[in-house]
Amino acid sequence: MLRLTEVKLPLNHPDDDLKAALLKRLGISTDELISYAIFRRSYDARKPSAIVFTYTLDIEVKNEAALFQRLQDDKHISLTPDTSYHFVAHAPAKLASRPIVIGTGPCGIFAALILAQMGFCPIVLERGKAVRERTKDTFGLWRQGILNPESNVQFGEGGAGTFSDGKLHSQIKDPKHYGRKVLAEFVKAGAPEEILYVSKPHIGTFRLVGMVEEIRASIEALGGEVRFQSKVEDIVIDNGQVRGVVLSSGEFIASDYVVLAVGHSARDTFHMLHQRGVYMEAKAFSIGFRIEHPQPLINHCRFGKNAGNPLLGAADYKLVHHCDNGRSVYSFCMCPGGTVVAAASEEGRVVTNGMSQYSRNERNANSGIVVGITPADYPGNPLAGIELQRYWEARAFELGGSNYRAPAQKVGDFLASLPSTTLGSVVPSYAPGVHLCDLSTSLPDYAIAAIREAIPAFDKQLKGFAMFDAVLTGVETRTSSPVRIKRREDFQSLNISGLYPAGEGAGYAGGILSAAVDGIQVAEAVALSMIQHGKC
Template identity: 50%
Template sequence: MKILVYNLKMNLDDTIYDLKKVTSKKIGVSERDFASFKIVKESIDARKKPHINIVYSVMVETDRKIRIPSKGDIRVLEDVLKKPFVYGSIKIRERPVVIGSGPAGLFASLILAQNGYKPLLLERGECVEKRTQIVNSFWAGGKLDEETNVQFGEGGAGTFSDGKLTTRINDKRSEMVLEEFYKSGAPEEILYKAKPHIGTDVLKKVVCNMRKRIIDLGGEVRFNAKVTDFLIKDGKIEGVKVNNYEEIHSQVVVLAIGHSARDTFEVLYNRGVKFVQKPFSIGVRIEHPQELINYAMYGDAAKHPRLGAADYQIFKKFSKRTVYSFCMCPGGVVVGAASEPETVLTNGMSEFARDRENANSALVVSVGPEDFENSHPLAGVEFQRRWERLAFQCGGRNYAAPVQRLGDFINGRVTRKLGSVKPSYTGKTEFSDLNYCLPPYVTDLLKKSIAFFDAKINGFGIEDAVLTGVETRTSSPVRILRDDNLEALDIRGLYPAGEGAGYAGGIVSAAVDGIRIAEKIMETYSNESL
């Protein structure tokens, strides 16, 4: 029988052998009778710092019969028989086309390839190896590449991030996402950590391996292949045009273009695809010494090697808006994330080790259609552009990011000298007043929230904390409407997917949406003719 035992509280210095002993005692079965022993979840309980526990859930397999209490932290796991997947009967004339190699596009392609559909994956940017070189060149002062940057290229925007694999969605496909990442080279700990992450360095290798798996399974991946038009006739997709000249015909197209594909949004809108405005958030990146955050979260246990770099998640609700942290990157850096000329915007990035000096997080305020200039479905895009262009101006019009000490931001003065915190921004920086880079209602609420956050995280409000502007792309500013079959409204065969289409928020949820899209395609179409 398989038994799940949870809420096993262990000390920081306990080992796997101690965990097995505690488990054995709790279920009343000798360790010798464990046919298998597996950690299924590991989390940190820091509520009573400095007395910090690691809390485990484990799965034990044993032939011994045990008495299961009606209430408690033990339960038997029943074997669930999977229903056989039923493939569709409509013959697909050409292989499915997937646009975009972010999580939604990668996983849609992988699932289709695993099931014999031989997808063609089109990516406007470069492969991850060349992409990294191009992005590093831009950060060093080189020219912005509008097709290969932090937003575009293999792996999507998440490739230059902390590689967080947490999600709020309750979908069993999330486990499949983690398993596939693990098979592609991610560390095993992502399968059980409560807050799994793989960092930008590991994620790049994982993305590369996923591409190779798709190709080995009969799929094709093409880079520098920007979809510039869509062939739509009589309410059906018939294919796409690539790089303004090559037509690729297919009755199935997955639209996994990401939240920054503004030019593609315009093409789709002009082709009759139905969009609606969607709320998102804007603000700044805030940096503190990682040691300060570690001590605030873990107290005197902060330096224990089992704990690593601490993260945080904070929010403060006001009457109409919420101020909150987003995409917190422990031991990371702030990166330049521009994808359009004469704009400056930021993102956060950490490597797997999370061993850099600073902690950074987006500190953002919710905005919505009522803040946009008009009711046009793409008005949110223009709203983002406005503040990104102002940040470019405030930074000196050379892609330097405007930075400011927190104390100076609150008091409305330009920083003259940095204090104890040095900005980690990957490019150049310029002292400026971020009050001019964001709407007044955003800056006002940011200031009002600092004291509240400082009470939650001791030291959060230090005047030397560094703000870097601006953070505008927390999520897509649009949603592409789709029907119950996950197809674009009134356009058969076009499947909007992931974060760019407005149906996900993060790596795992976007990947899950890509899997759902692939399943819908397979439920509808047969692969027999491919």
């Protein structure tokens, strides 16, 4: 097949125009065209009054070789690459041992799925609950202010990505098309087929719940074992080789192959690994607030007269500003038509995140407005970033009233260094609610100064971003893992053989898709090593 890129058509073009455009670009007749499929569709909204769709198409034609030869100088024509997934190994009929996967976030669940599809029957250990039980516990915090430290936005089946916008795009390099495998498995599990071709696919929380259950069922049908409320308290290491794990129940499970996909908030696990001598380093991450605007405002800024067009949906944005104090402030995890959610996993602390449903039809747009920080801001041992997060999360808990309400302030008051006492036209979506205050003591002084400089700068790009009644809700601290558990080229820990640090928690991913891709790569490394060393 041939791949044709940069086919541009007006926003509201008739369906037949796409076929006509590709025939014209290729210089062929209808009779010569066998079939075509959309591989990617994006929109260009740089001119809101003239928004266009841009297509990448995979095309099957008669006399393909001759046509390709004729169009060889056209940089937008190429042979369609093979994006199908090819397993690197297959387990023997009788397994001598089974790999362990710790965590059922995107990384862990895809590591387990690939291992199961190759016949290695993984044992999957999750400290939290199955996704539907976990959802009830999460709603307990949102609706009643009751936190379950082992079952919440961070911990449980599906990982932190379950309660998010469900974004499925990434900027990682993916020469082997692992991302396509991830999307295909999601569609198989119930995701809409459009995620295979839209440029910024997303799913949303409620759809993710059912999909996670379907993937778990696939793992189990292939011989895998998924165990919930099975917290790994310790890891057994013998002369630099992992030998198994100890659960909080005291049970020991032996294995020379352990995938560590614990997510970015497993702070107690990071402490345990540090005590066991697993090599890790402090890593840069970001801290800040969530900001909420009326979604129609963002739609108008991005789409102009085309705001509200169902083909475009709710508008998003991506912003960055380099401040005079040397800090960079940027929008993070933007959730069109979404809500700000309580994402705490430890008692006495407040953390925010953003979430959207597939429809993205809530009244507000929200995103993190965060400041980049580095280990130079939290010198000390590799876990110093965790302590910084805890300090400011505890401060947010205090400012919010010590009842899991979040501290909040109107943007106009924040910029004027005045405490907020009443809300305006923007009603914050955070549950279990907000407490209006002065946010100037909720983050380090350098972060407050940077955000105060960035918001007016962002207003020059999106008119109305600095609207007085927009709401800031604090704090956002879990943008990424504060540690990196270093690994070798074979994906094993730098100093512990058989231990495979993986995904966002280990510092090797940043979102659902990249974490899932990392899970696939780690699963392949485990399978190849088990076969090479006769461990299966």
